[in-house]
Amino acid sequence: MSSRRRSKSLSLISPKPDPEASSSSKKKLKTELNADLTPISRSSPKPSAAKTRKVKAELSVEEDDAPARFLQPHFPDSDARVRWPLRYARKKKNVVEEKKSRDDSEEVIQALHHYSQAKVDNITYNLLDDAHVKAEGEEDDYICKIIEMFEAVDGQLYFTAQWYYRAKDTVVKDHAHLINDKRVFFSEVRDDNPLDCLVKKLNIARIPLTMDEKKNCLPSCDFYCDMLYLLPYSSFVKLPTSEKKVGSETSSTISSDVDTNEACEVNSQIGDVTQAQQCCKPDVALLDLYSGCGAMSTGLCLGGNLSGVNLVTKWAVDLNQYACESLRFNHPETQVRNEMAEDFLSLVKEWEVLCKYCSLVKSKEPQQKYIDLFADEDEEENEDEKTEEDEEVFEVEKILAICYGDPNETKKRGLFLKVRWKGYGSDEDTWEPIDGLSNCKEKLKDFVTSGYKSKILPLPGDVDVICGGPPCQGISGFNRFRNKENPLEDEKNKQLVVYMDLVEYLRPKYVLMENVVDIVKFANGFLGRYALGRLISMNYQVRMGMMAAGAYGLPQFRMRMFMWGAQPTEKLPQYPLPTHDVVVRGVIPTEFEMNVVAYEEGHKDVHLEKKLLLEDAISDLPAVENDERRDEMPYHEPPKTEFQHLIRSPREEMFDTSTMSKPATHPLYDHRPLELNTDDYQRVCQIPKRKGANFRDLSGVRVRPDKRVEWDPDVKRVYLESGKPLVPDYAMSFVNGSSSKPFARLWWDETVPTVVTRAEPHNQAITHPEQDRVMTIRENARLQGFPDYYKLFGPVKERYIQVGNAVAVPVARALGYSLGMAFQGLAGDTPVCSLPKRFPNILKRRSSKSSEEVA
Missing domain, CATH: 2.30.30.490 (Bromo adjacent homology (BAH) domain)
Structure with a gap:
């Protein structure tokens, strides 16, 4: 067997197979x-x-x-x-x-x-x-x-x-x-x-x-x-x-064979995006696990809507309370749960048992656990009547919520109910273990019946789509103690097992799992192979691909792995081919070269849009200082690029392209930077405002012929007002003196490698091209494709984390379009498909007059 490899870039594809060949x-x-x-x-x-x-x-x-x-x-x-x-x-x-x-x-x-x-x-x-x-x-x-x-x-x-x-x-x-x-x-x-x-x-x-x-x-x-x-x-x-x-x-x-012509024919059946929207839109229920602030599900819903499917995030689960606040604000229709995924799994299992006990779900066997719990309710009521007159009796007025875990921090985990006590206000609400509420059978039935009707929790069969990126911190290169022999024994990788357990229990029609590319690199791809094996063992159809964010209309590269799963009764979604001319960065293991979602070299019939640059994304945003504290402000200037027109569109226009909306009336959210300390601010102020500028341009640093830095013996070391050196030792020693990232400025004509979770400029290029500060939360959000209407919550550092951990919204939107096509049975049999022309910029543009108005 030949050892030749196909080289891939995001700009090329292999020629159409010769029809004469067998x-x-x-x-x-x-x-x-x-x-x-x-x-x-x-x-x-x-x-x-x-x-x-x-x-x-x-x-x-x-x-x-x-x-x-x-x-x-x-x-x-x-x-x-x-x-x-x-x-x-x-x-x-x-x-x-x-x-x-x-x-x-x-x-x-x-x-x-x-x-x-x-x-x-x-x-x-x-x-x-x-x-x-x-x-x-x-x-x-x-x-x-x-x-x-x-x-x-x-x-x-x-x-x-x-x-x-x-x-x-x-x-x-x-x-x-x-x-x-x-x-x-x-x-x-x-x-x-x-x-x-x-x-x-x-x-x-x-x-x-x-x-x-x-x-x-x-x-x-x-x-x-x-x-x-x-x-x-x-x-x-x-x-x-x-x-x-x-x-x-x-x-x-x-x-x-990857035949994009066939994929195009499938898409042409519905014409352009606007025509697709005119189709009937069935409701499709989505559960977003490890949701963060909701970028992945937001993009999926936007893309599904463009394909003609009303994809709605019904439930979301994340451990970060600030991310949950952000998601809850931007998706008021979603039941957002701030808890561990394993507790959520235990909860939905208990919820099904409760629904069976209340005769809301058919069951072949009686739910003896709760039959026994509430069996002696009458006897307990009689005993309560015999209590002393001066002993205070607490009566449950209403059950408000349910969770599995340890809400009272007593180190006793189990099923708990949030109780409103009769005669007391909301400040006195408490979490009570269910076995301590054996005299509240009717109140419990009322709560379960109401929750069942409103679907506060999913039951098996309720979920159409599960998406999520289970954290696998045990494969991180920053983890010196990584278990290379069996990564699943590392507690930091256990969430992958929990994710698959939830899929196995809820049995959705579709699964979309996202993760860093290291999942197929670390330990010979151990965890990626495990995820595939679990889905196959559940009889899901599966395929795995790597997608670069910049290839879908963003000025950053950011490669991620996406794994599709589909029930045997469904069409397996395809991977949408790139829309923008961006070349892949980073190393893909040889065995997984055929998993990069990209056009192959030699194809001449593809016309991709030019890659986006930093200027395309953020040049319309107002100038702010290092000490900016406002969470909301006016735009001041109209959008200058097509990207800016789209990113500033109101939520209503994003989800309904037939709506001729007025320019955005919401303020500009989160356009504030992490405030640098005095020393770092003084360092940033001395970085020249030109392309490629970084700490190497500061006094006292000399660059050797091998591109490594050293102290200039002819220049006296400069110190700041605080007495600390202008050029810190860690900048000189970072990556053995070969790095140019410390205190580096980004530039207008660049594509950013990857948006990160930390905003410190010590070891990464995150400084604004012309302003003496790091990139703001909103600027980073723009690089991730978050719509401007998307407001974030929590301390500044927490908001950076939410943005940096997110799935790039345009990538999720393209995948959502493919999902919607598969849901309607319109997906082709090839693993990839072409998106409609001008996707997603097919959105109706405002008139030139209105576009010049300042929001």
């Missing part, structure tokens, strides 16, 4: 380009023709004694030439053209005859049988479907194998234990092998992906198969309901 050659080429994903066993991908030819010097065709032979009659020549035309391209010219179309050095083996039956070691094999295949030097057998049998012009006997993968030989690798040992995955990887490599017939049952293997309803078989494994984007998809004639050169299952 499907089999195209698929084989795809496989060769990803040699590191090995099918079936060990490091060798399959018993290749080249290898097995060395094992066998010559194949005998004697009818009686040959260990491998074909059984007569052969296919009629006329039928064979139609079905496998490339096997009969005898003319040299045709063979040369075929080699060119395949872009492959391996020549197509020419056939003399094709057969439908063969006999190997007294076992008869039919065309389309499944079989074990043995290669010399390999301990394990491979598994394939026989899709072609032919005698070559030189007398050699061959079969073409289309390979199955065991779980351990897919991208899941070490997490194969999550998946049934008898489960295999069909692929589009195929090649030619000597006939005598066949060793045993197999019975591989093809079953619907929806079949529940836990109910022992699998048919008797050696293995079973319910999914295709496609190498691009590490995709696992349900088997097609119908196939063309397997074994012919024009046969295909779901193509693994």
Whole structure:
């Protein structure tokens, strides 16, 4: 198998496959380009023709004694030439053209005859049988479907194998234990092998992906198969309901080729975005886990709306109280819960039990736990009547809320209810354990019934989409004690398990998980593979891709991993291809090169918009000082760029492009910087206001020929008023003196690498191009694509953290559009799709007159 790689950038894509080339050659080429994903066993991908030819010097065709032979009659020549035309391209010219179309050095083996039956070691094999295949030097057998049998012009006997993968030989690798040992995955990887490599017939049952293997309803078989494994984007998809004639050169299952033309055709079915909005908009309920301030769900909802689906964030969960305040303000329709995800999981499980106890949800078994709890309520009421007259009796007036955890900080975790006591005000509300409220059965039923109707908590089946980015701090490069052997043993990575447990319990139609690219880099991608394995074990279709924020209309690069999951009954969402011309930065592991959502080099038919620069995003914002304290202020100037027009649009226009809104009437929120201390402020004031300026431009610093810094022996060290040095030692030693980031100014014509959570200028470029301060909260929010109407809460440092931890809104919006298309059944079968032209700037523009008005 070839070790060549496809190089990717966000500006290029591979040429459209030559229609003269066969499907089999195209698929084989795809496989060769990803040699590191090995099918079936060990490091060798399959018993290749080249290898097995060395094992066998010559194949005998004697009818009686040959260990491998074909059984007569052969296919009629006329039928064979139609079905496998490339096997009969005898003319040299045709063979040369075929080699060119395949872009492959391996020549197509020419056939003399094709057969439908063969006999190997007294076992008869039919065309389309499944079989074990043995290669010399390999301990394990491979598994394939026989899709072609032919005698070559030189007398050699061959079969073409289309390979199955065991779980351990897919991208899941070490997490194969999550998946049934008898489960295999069909692929589009195929090649030619000597006939005598066949060793045993197999019975591989093809079953619907929806079949529940836990109910022992699998048919008797050696293995079973319910999914295709496609190498691009590490995709696992349900088997097609119908196939063309397997074994012919024009046969295909779901193509693994990236064909953006097909994607465009799918999108053209609904015309432009405005037409899509005119479609019926079904309500789609979303749960945002590890929601932060809500950037991911905001973007998904905006994109879903543009596709014609009314995606609504019904529930959100996060541990950061300030992030929850921000989300609650900007999404008043959302039930926002400020708690740990594992407590939320325990809560929804208890909530289902309560709903069953109150006969709101059907149950096969009585909910004995609560039956016993409230069984003696009458007796307790009688005992209460016998209490002394001077003893105060507290009566529950109303139950207000529910949680699982330790709200009273007593180190006793459990289910608690927030109680309003009769005769007392809200200041006296308390959290009480449910087992201490055994005399409040009717109050509890009233609360549960009301909560069930208003869906204060989701039940299994209520959630259409779960999105979220479980924190995996154990893979951070700043963590010196990372567990490389088993990252899941690190407590800092446990939230990935909790996230998957919530998916397994609530069973949404769609899952979208986001994380840093290190999830596929650290420990050979251990955690990324685990996430894939968990979803596959739950029978979700999955695919994984890496997307750069700048490729969707932002002046920052910021690469992140996004993993789609979809129930077998749903279309698996595609990845939206880039809209802007940005080249990928950073290192992607070789094994996951095919997971970068990007156009491939050599494609000439893509017209991308120019990459955005810092000036495009923030040049309209008013100047502020280092000590600015206002959380709200007027804009002063009209928008200057298309990006600024869009980012300043009112919420109503964002969600309804048919609305001709007036310019934004809300003030400019959060346009204030982290106030630098006196020393840092004095340092920033001395950084020249020009491109590339940083601490190296300060007095006393000299840059050596190797670009590292050193103290200038000819210049006396300068000190600040406080007595501290103008150039701190940490700036000189940062990255062994090779870094230019400390106290560096950004510049107008640059694309920022990544918006970070901390605003200190000590080790990163975060200083404004022309003002003596760091970038404001709003400027960072602009770089993340937050709409200007999005107001943040909490201390200044906390607001920076919310913005820095967020998913870039334009990326989430593009994914939301793909999700909406899939929800409506309009997604294509390829892993990627093209967004509508001018997305999302198709939004109706205000008139030139109104756009000049100052909000």
